[in-house]
Amino acid sequence: MQAVSGRVDTALTQFQNDFARALLDPFASPAASIAPLAHQPGFAVYRNTVMKACIDALQANYPAVARLVGEEWFRAAAAIFVRKHPPAHAALVDYGAAFAAFLAAFPPAAELSYLAGVAALDRFWSECHTARDEPPLAAAALADLDADTLGATVLRPHAAARWQWFADQPIATLWQANRAPQLAPTEAIEWHGEGMLLVRPGSAVTWLQLDHSGIAFLDACSKGQLAGEAAQAALHADASADLAKLLSRLLEAGAFAGTPDS
Amino acid sequence: MKSRSLAVTAVTLAALATGVANAGPAPAQPGADKCYGVAMAGKNDCAAGPGTTCAGTSKVDYQANAWKYVAKGTCTGMTTPKGKGSLKAM
Numbered sequence: 235m236q237a238v239s240g241r242v243d244t245a246l247t248q249f250q251n252d253f254a255r256a257l258l259d260p261f262a263s264p265a266a267s268i269a270p271l272a273h274q275p276g277f278a279v280y281r282n283t284v285m286k287a288c289i290d291a292l293q294a295n296y297p298a299v300a301r302l303v304g305e306e307w308f309r310a311a312a313a314i315f316v317r318k319h320p321p322a323h324a325a326l327v328d329y330g331a332a333f334a335a336f337l338a339a340f341p342p343a344a345e346l347s348y349l350a351g352v353a354a355l356d357r358f359w360s361e362c363h364t365a366r367d368e369p370p371l372a373a374a375a376l377a378d379l380d381a382d383t384l385g386a387t388v389l390r391p392h393a394a395a396r397w398q399w400f401a402d403q404p405i406a407t408l409w410q411a412n413r414a415p416q417l418a419p420t421e422a423i424e425w426h427g428e429g430m431l432l433v434r435p436g437s438a439v440t441w442l443q444l445d446h447s448g449i450a451f452l453d454a455c456s457k458g459q460l461a462g463e464a465a466q467a468a469l470h471a472d473a474s475a476d477l478a479k480l481l482s483r484l485l486e487a488g489a490f491a492g493t494p495d496s
Numbered sequence: 497m498k499s500r501s502l503a504v505t506a507v508t509l510a511a512l513a514t515g516v517a518n519a520g521p522a523p524a525q526p527g528a529d530k531c532y533g534v535a536m537a538g539k540n541d542c543a544a545g546p547g548t549t550c551a552g553t554s555k556v557d558y559q560a561n562a563w564k565y566v567a568k569g570t571c572t573g574m575t576t577p578k579g580k581g582s583l584k585a586m
Contacts, residue, residue, distance in 0.1 A: 436525025481515025
């Protein structure tokens with residue numbers, strides 16, 4: 235029985251692989267197992283529909299990128315991406331994890347050097363949106379700790395928190411201006427490094443820009459370092475960092491998880 | 497658990513404590529009705545391409561053409577250290 239079911243699985247897997255290949259490459263001649271299907275006119279309609287759904291999903295998941303380059307450019311690039319990276323599972327809200335890396339290596343995007351960074355923040359938004367819910371740590375929960383105890387506390391970043399430092403480019407400003415155009419800066423964008431944190435303490439994704447020290451603080455916290463060690467890391471990134479203001483902002487944003495480990 | 501020795505100055509620790517003291521409450525967020533269905537992505541859309549319907553066309557709408565697209569979005573209005581953000585016209 236085992237052998238029979240094994241053979242069936244193999245045949246089914248082979249069929250599915252052939253089917254997927256025929257879907258993604260209209261110009262290759264389909265495998266024998268698929269040929270009768272693939273030559274039906276309906277198969278081409280289905281192929282287009284699958285492709286459209288994937289491109290639609292990418293456009294929905296990467297709105298800031300799409301706004302930057304325009305719909306025609308975006309969808310043409312997305313069609314190439316889809317063939318290289320078809321969805322790995324059915325939930326398309328999670329589709330496109332590799333899109334930022336794809337754009338970074340995509341020759342027509344070479345002059346848009348900031349595009350991959352903007353895509354990374356669009357991806358963070360999706361991850362933040364779909365991360366598990368978790369109550370954020372309220373400042374009140376730390377209020378009774380003396381400074382030494384606070385310094386020896388581990389502040390665990392919230393499950394939905396995503397952050398990154400972009401060394402040379404104002405990725406946070408560019409992303410925000412295209413993700414939420416009402417927040418676009420009215421003056422010229424200064425071309426320097428920026429950090430961004432996305433959080434979802436309740437049900438809505440929000441974000442705040444952080445400087446290098448803020449990102450270093452969160453990086454240290456995510457490695458399980460103590461708050462005092464994270465403060466050192468922040469000062470190492472920027473000796474003039476305002477730690478009090480940084481921690482206030484992070485707590486108010488809901489950047490940490492409910493109960494601190496101490 | 498927290499017996500690791502900390503080589504952190506009192507000034508640094510005091511700054512953290514000040515940060516806690518100064519932090520206000522997190523702003524209220526919408527309640528429990530988090531939207532799981534992302535409106536656009538993955539909706540059951542049977543159209544096979546612009547102007548078509550389920551009755552459908554078998555025309556290939558999404559072929560990988562030799563690259564011929566010029567970015568026309570907001571990047572064209574953006575000034576970068578390397579000049580305008582747009583691609584050169586081809």
